[in-house]
Amino acid sequence: MEKIFGRSKGLSDVPFSFCPGCTHGTIMRLIAEVLEELDIIEDTIGVSPVGCAGFSQEFFSCDFIGAAHGRAQAAGIGIKRALPDRIVFTYQGDGDIAAIGTQHAIHAAARGEKITSIMVNNAIFGMTGGQMAPTTLEGMKTTTSPYGKDVSVSGYPIDLPRLIANLDGAVYVAAVSVDSPKNINQAKKAIKKAFQVQKAGLGFAFVSVLSTCPTNWGVSPVESLQWLRDNMMPVYQMGELKVTEEVKSL
Amino acid sequence: MEKVLLKGNEVIGEAAIRSGCRLFFGYPITPSTEIVEYLSAQFPKVGGTVLQAEDEIGAINMCYGAACTGSRVMTASSSPGVSLKQEGISFSAAVGLPMVIVNVNRCGPGLGGLGPAQSDYYQSTRGGGHGDYRTIVLAPSKAQELYDYTMLAFDLADKHRLPVLLHTDGFLGQTMEPVVLKERPEAPETDRSWVVDGAKGRKKRILASYSLTNEIGEANNLRWEAKYKHIQETEQRWEEFHTEDAEYLLVSFGTTARICKSTVLNARKKGIKLGLIRPITLWPFPNDAFVPYKDKVKGIVSVELSMGQMIEDVKLAVECKMPVELYRRQGGMLPTEHEILTFVENTFNLSAVEEV
Numbered sequence: 001m002e003k004i005f006g007r008s009k010g011l012s013d014v015p016f017s018f019c020p021g022c023t024h025g026t027i028m029r030l031i032a033e034v035l036e037e038l039d040i041i042e043d044t045i046g047v048s049p050v051g052c053a054g055f056s057q058e059f060f061s062c063d064f065i066g067a068a069h070g071r072a073q074a075a076g077i078g079i080k081r082a083l084p085d086r087i088v089f090t091y092q093g094d095g096d097i098a099a100i101g102t103q104h105a106i107h108a109a110a111r112g113e114k115i116t117s118i119m120v121n122n123a124i125f126g127m128t129g130g131q132m133a134p135t136t137l138e139g140m141k142t143t144t145s146p147y148g149k150d151v152s153v154s155g156y157p158i159d160l161p162r163l164i165a166n167l168d169g170a171v172y173v174a175a176v177s178v179d180s181p182k183n184i185n186q187a188k189k190a191i192k193k194a195f196q197v198q199k200a201g202l203g204f205a206f207v208s209v210l211s212t213c214p215t216n217w218g219v220s221p222v223e224s225l226q227w228l229r230d231n232m233m234p235v236y237q238m239g240e241l242k243v244t245e246e247v248k249s250l
Numbered sequence: 251m252e253k254v255l256l257k258g259n260e261v262i263g264e265a266a267i268r269s270g271c272r273l274f275f276g277y278p279i280t281p282s283t284e285i286v287e288y289l290s291a292q293f294p295k296v297g298g299t300v301l302q303a304e305d306e307i308g309a310i311n312m313c314y315g316a317a318c319t320g321s322r323v324m325t326a327s328s329s330p331g332v333s334l335k336q337e338g339i340s341f342s343a344a345v346g347l348p349m350v351i352v353n354v355n356r357c358g359p360g361l362g363g364l365g366p367a368q369s370d371y372y373q374s375t376r377g378g379g380h381g382d383y384r385t386i387v388l389a390p391s392k393a394q395e396l397y398d399y400t401m402l403a404f405d406l407a408d409k410h411r412l413p414v415l416l417h418t419d420g421f422l423g424q425t426m427e428p429v430v431l432k433e434r435p436e437a438p439e440t441d442r443s444w445v446v447d448g449a450k451g452r453k454k455r456i457l458a459s460y461s462l463t464n465e466i467g468e469a470n471n472l473r474w475e476a477k478y479k480h481i482q483e484t485e486q487r488w489e490e491f492h493t494e495d496a497e498y499l500l501v502s503f504g505t506t507a508r509i510c511k512s513t514v515l516n517a518r519k520k521g522i523k524l525g526l527i528r529p530i531t532l533w534p535f536p537n538d539a540f541v542p543y544k545d546k547v548k549g550i551v552s553v554e555l556s557m558g559q560m561i562e563d564v565k566l567a568v569e570c571k572m573p574v575e576l577y578r579r580q581g582g583m584l585p586t587e588h589e590i591l592t593f594v595e596n597t598f599n600l601s602a603v604e605e606v
Contacts, residue, residue, distance in 0.1 A: 012454065042450040047315070048458070057456050063446045065318045066458025068341045071311040074303070078315025078323070079446075081299050082273055086448050104311075107304035 010035035014058045021214035021221020024052060026178045027120055028059055030188045031091070034195050035062065044087040047076040049096035051127040053120055056091040070101025073108045076115045087198055089116040094135040095125040098160045102134075105160060105206075112169025112203040116194045119160060119206070122213040123232060130216030134158040137231055142216070157235055161208045165242040171203035173242040177210040177233065179225045190240065193247070202246050210236065252431040259284035259423040261393050262326065262352055262416065263292065265400035268434050271322040271350070272298035275312035277305055277331060280364050281420035282354035285326040306331045310338030310351075317347035318457050320445035322404055326352035328420075329370050330361060332378075339413055340379030344459035344470075346444070348407035348414075350400065351385070355419045357555075357582045365582015366419035366505055371559035374417050375533040382471060384478050386414045386485060387532040389503040393427035399530075401434060408440045410481055417532060419555070421505045421584065481534055488536035489528040492518065496525030498598060499543060501564050502553035503529045505584065510553055512587035513594070520591075522600055532560070540567040549598050550574045553590055555583075573597075 007013075010032025016025040035041045041062050048057040050069035057064035067075040072090040080088045090097075097105050097119050108115065124142055125131040132142040132149055135157050139148040165173040172194055176187035187209055194205035210232050212224035219227050256264065263285050266274070274293065276286040290300045303309035309325050316323040327335060332353045342349060353374065357367035377383045386406050388399040396418060403414040446455050461467035489507075492514050493499065502510045507528040517524035527543075529536050549572055552561040558576040565574045577593045579585045595601045 043448050045446055057458055061454055063449045063454050064456045065446055068337055074308045074311035075315035078312035079319055082316040082319040082321040103304050104308055
């Protein structure tokens with residue numbers, strides 16, 4: 001019998017340890033498939049952040065380094081500048097890349113750093129137990145906004161892909177979701193494109209993936225997918241936000 | 251060998267190039283800026299990369315990433331900038347990454363001023379960031395040493411797998427002096443089995459510092475402690491100046507050590523048996539240098555550009571067996587050789603000694 005589905009070679013044999021209903025595993029699987037399909041597993045060095053996304057260093061089969069909170073892109077740029085022919089990607093949560101590490105995201109894009117950054121946006125700090133992030137939605141209850149996020153105090157949700165898309169060095173920017181089979185397929189296409197961009201040396205590639213956090217949102221795994229659709233998708237601009245002519249012709 | 255006239259900061263840049271360093275990540279700050287400027291002009295000629303980062307934090311974390319690939323890498327800054335780098339230095343120490351960090355020390359606290367200072371001594375010699383770690387700290391006192399110690403810094407970083415700090419100051423950085431551009435010494439073969447450069451034909455590697463359990467955490471700490479102990483036993487460096495018959499000792503490093511040499515010569519003319527111990531490694535502190543003098547010397551003066559920081563290490567080194575006093579200037583001011591001698595004479599009541 002022909003085997004038609006199995007573990008991606010881009011993943012290690014360490015089983016995922018995420019909470020039930022968390023979509024980190026889905027997103028990592030997509031990246032792993034892309035690494036395998038592009039035949040770049042052995043050329044790739046991943047950079048993990050601090051937070052739930054930090055476990056990524058265990059789950060992929062490629063080399064990895066663990067960076068300080070928010071510094072994954074700076075560390076990744078150091079690798080890429082040292083070894084320009086390798087593929088470097090960062091895998092970061094919104095609390096990492098859109099809060100403490102925002103300056104590196106902006107300047108990596110402005111300089112057109114030839115790395116790929118994947119942001120996993122679940123609108124909350126997951127690892128530390130559900131605190132407000134800059135991506136937290138208006139009115140959303142977290143442990144540091146127990147009465148709901150008051151934008152007059154804490155500000156508006158930051159839509160990082162929209163910001164990044166405005167910078168000339170960013171050549172491919174997409175915002176996707178993994179809440180449905182259709183969207184998972186689209187997310188994979190975007191992730192693949194973001195790695196192809198780096199392979200071709202075109203510039204900075206950025207993909208934001210909306211993700212769930214049932215544990216800290218206080219909803220069931222199934223409800224969390226609908227919660228994401230109802231609450232996050234209207235706030236965050238979705239789709240391919242920027243595709244330069246060079247990227248289109250890839 | 252070529253002899254050239256260069257500014258102190260440029261000397262560091264040239265030594266980095268000749269040490270085989272081809273990656274520099276930095277951010278401009280006075281009085282260190284000539285290092286990034288010099289390399290921005292010179293690196294492209296040898297295929298090197300200078301990246302002016304968005305901030306000091308970015309620069310040190312770029313060093314972190316580059317060092318993970320086993321590449322020689324350097325950053326340079328001045329005191330407030332080095333404060334910002336501390337998180338990255340802690341992470342680099344934890345992962346065991348070789349890199350060279352230059353601190354062209356300026357006076358503080360806060361924004362402070364641009365004048366020379368040694369007030370980052372504690373920060374440099376006690377790790378500087380969070381957690382229990384050390385970096386080797388080298389303290390040059392003239393242009394030739396800026397050159398030689400920069401080369402040494404790269405080799406020590408590779409040998410022991412840790413960040414090495416070059417502790418200089420604005421006076422050394424801005425002074426033009428002749429320097430012999432020596433060839434790079436034969437670097438010892440170093441273990442590269444930890445390097446992350448893509449898992450081609452081998453198992454994947456992870457370079458990270460998170461310890462999942464307290465047991466793993468303690469095992470890591472014990473491993474690092476053993477490494478630091480080994481460095482303390484094998485890498486102490488110092489210079490002695492007229493110490494053999496000394497009844498009194500000055501202890502000073504960097505710029506002030508240079509001034510102290512004049513003080514020693516002037517004292518000797520007056521018949522005062524004064525000597526100088528100049529720590530070259532601030533960490534590990536050269537405790538061994540003091541062993542022969544512990545029971546011999548009547549008194550010590552630590553000459554510093556700070557409120558008195560190194561003096562604690564001097565007292566520990568001599569086990570408080572004799573009076574250890576402090577002579578210091580601060581805020582960017584330098585002492586003259588004469589005021590140091592006057593202090594020695596007054597402190598130890600030596601003014602009665604006849605001129606010879």
